[in-house]
Amino acid sequence: MTTTEAAVQLLSIGEVAERTGLSVHALRFYEREGLLVGPVQRTSGGRRRYTSLDVDWLLICVRLRESGMPLADLKHFAELVRHGPGNEAERLRLLDAHRQRVDAQIQALEECRSVIAWKVGVYAEHLARDEAGGLWDPTA
Amino acid sequence: MTTTEAAVQLLSIGEVAERTGLSVHALRFYEREGLLVGPVQRTSGGRRRYTSLDVDWLLICVRLRESGMPLADLKHFAELVRHGPGNEAERLRLLDAHRQRVDAQIQALEECRSVIAWKVGVYAEHLARDEAGGLWDPTA
DNA sequence: ACTTGATCTAGACCTCGCTCTAGATCGTAG
DNA sequence: CTACGATCTAGAGCGAGGTCTAGATCAAGT
Numbered sequence: 001m002t003t004t005e006a007a008v009q010l011l012s013i014g015e016v017a018e019r020t021g022l023s024v025h026a027l028r029f030y031e032r033e034g035l036l037v038g039p040v041q042r043t044s045g046g047r048r049r050y051t052s053l054d055v056d057w058l059l060i061c062v063r064l065r066e067s068g069m070p071l072a073d074l075k076h077f078a079e080l081v082r083h084g085p086g087n088e089a090e091r092l093r094l095l096d097a098h099r100q101r102v103d104a105q106i107q108a109l110e111e112c113r114s115v116i117a118w119k120v121g122v123y124a125e126h127l128a129r130d131e132a133g134g135l136w137d138p139t140a
Numbered sequence: 141m142t143t144t145e146a147a148v149q150l151l152s153i154g155e156v157a158e159r160t161g162l163s164v165h166a167l168r169f170y171e172r173e174g175l176l177v178g179p180v181q182r183t184s185g186g187r188r189r190y191t192s193l194d195v196d197w198l199l200i201c202v203r204l205r206e207s208g209m210p211l212a213d214l215k216h217f218a219e220l221v222r223h224g225p226g227n228e229a230e231r232l233r234l235l236d237a238h239r240q241r242v243d244a245q246i247q248a249l250e251e252c253r254s255v256i257a258w259k260v261g262v263y264a265e266h267l268a269r270d271e272a273g274g275l276w277d278p279t280a
Numbered sequence: 281a282c283t284t285g286a287t288c289t290a291g292a293c294c295t296c297g298c299t300c301t302a303g304a305t306c307g308t309a310g
Numbered sequence: 311c312t313a314c315g316a317t318c319t320a321g322a323g324c325g326a327g328g329t330c331t332a333g334a335t336c337a338a339g340t
Contacts, residue, residue, distance in 0.1 A: 012316080012317080013316085013317070013318095014316065014317080023298080023299075024316090024317080025298070025299055025300075026297085026298060026299085028317095028318090028319090029297080029298065029299085033297095043306090043307095045305075045306050045307075045317090045318090046305080046306080046317085046318060046319095047306070047307090047316085047317055047318075048317085048318090060255070060259070063251075063252045063255045063256070064252070064256070065297095066248060066249075066252055067248075067249055067252035067253070067256070070296080070297095071296075071297070071298095072296095088263050088266055088267050089267060091263055092260060092263040092264060092267060095256055095259055095260045095263065096260050098256060099253060099256045099257055099260055102249055102252060102253045102256065103253065105249060106246055106249050106250065106253065108206060108207075109206075109207055109242055109245060109246050109249070110246065111203075112203045112204070112206055112207035112242060113207070113239060113242045113243065113246065115200070115203050116203070116204070116207070116235055116238060116239045116242065117239055119200070119235055120232060120235045120236050120239055123228050123231055123232040123235065124232060126228055127228050127229060127232060152286080152287080153286085153287070153288095154286065154287080163328085163329075164286090164287080165328070165329055165330075166327085166328065166329085168287095168288090168289090169327080169328060169329085183336090185287090185288090185335075185336050185337075186287085186288060186289095186335080186336080187286085187287055187288075187335095187336075187337090188287080188288090205327095210326080210327095211326075211327070211328095212326095
């Protein structure tokens with residue numbers, strides 16, 4: 001037990017695709033675009049080997065993307081992290097700003113949801129009564 | 141008081157843009173794409189005049205778009221409405237399916253939000269203590 | 281009549297975020 | 311050794327959803 005850590009779990013691009021939900025194409029694309037924190041290791045033959053840290057970062061990327069963060073912001077965040085300690089305040093600002101946007105998004109969606117639900121109700125009631133006249137009034 | 145209804149409120153495209161938040165370009169685009177329920181009236185000179193029903197429909201469109209409904213679905217919905225009564229069941233299905241997607245979206249966003257909030261907390265605490273070592277661990 | 285600003289049409293163009301292709305190479309199983 | 315699937319690079323292509331341009335016309339103020 002000297003240098004050989006029991007399985008440092010290096011994953012192929014295909015395996016990472018499975019665990020992150022990103023396609024292998026997207027993974028290569030993200031790398032090209034500078035969205036990763038560090039350079040991905042390679043085998044002697046040139047194949048990518050991802051560490052679990054790489055995967056963790058990608059999982060965070062997935063969450064941020066799902067919640068609507070543009071790739072440009074993600075790239076900015078990755079750059080901050082890449083440049084190491086000293087810019088945590090900016091990272092915090094970036095993330096917190098995004099969190100606020102997510103909050104706003106949730107609120108907007110909830111408003112939409114209630115408008116839609118109300119309209120669903122209108123149709124449901126209409127169908128229940130089987131009234132065939134006087135539609136269309138878009139407001140009711 | 142015979143035929144002259146007191147101001148049927150016909151609006152120009154610019155006014156409609158203001159009240160819906162859509163650009164005039166987008167309004168013309170939506171029309172071309174068949175997203176409107178009826179043909180928009182025109183002045184003798186060829187300028188569009190929107191009724192308040194048109195505006196109400198557009199406001200609904202805006203909500204549906206905001207909540208992620210693709211233009212194709214919106215078009216489908218518009219077609220159903222255009223073809224008049226008799227297909228309310230399908231309209232209901234369409235809207236209700238969308239409502240379910242919105243619910244799922246809200247839930248997903250809430251999960252993202254909590255992941256982000258947690259990470260914000262990590263940075264905030266880190267900054268509060270002013271510890272400069274041992275970052276980066278993407279999981280913590 | 282003249283100027284100014286809003287609107288008109290048709291169609292080119294743009295950004296975003298991937299996705300796909302071609303053609304070569306790697307690596308493992310038989 | 312041979313196959314075969316996974317991966318490699320560089321770069322083209324795509325779908326969604328508008329946005330913008332050019333050049334003409336309309337309408338209102340002076």
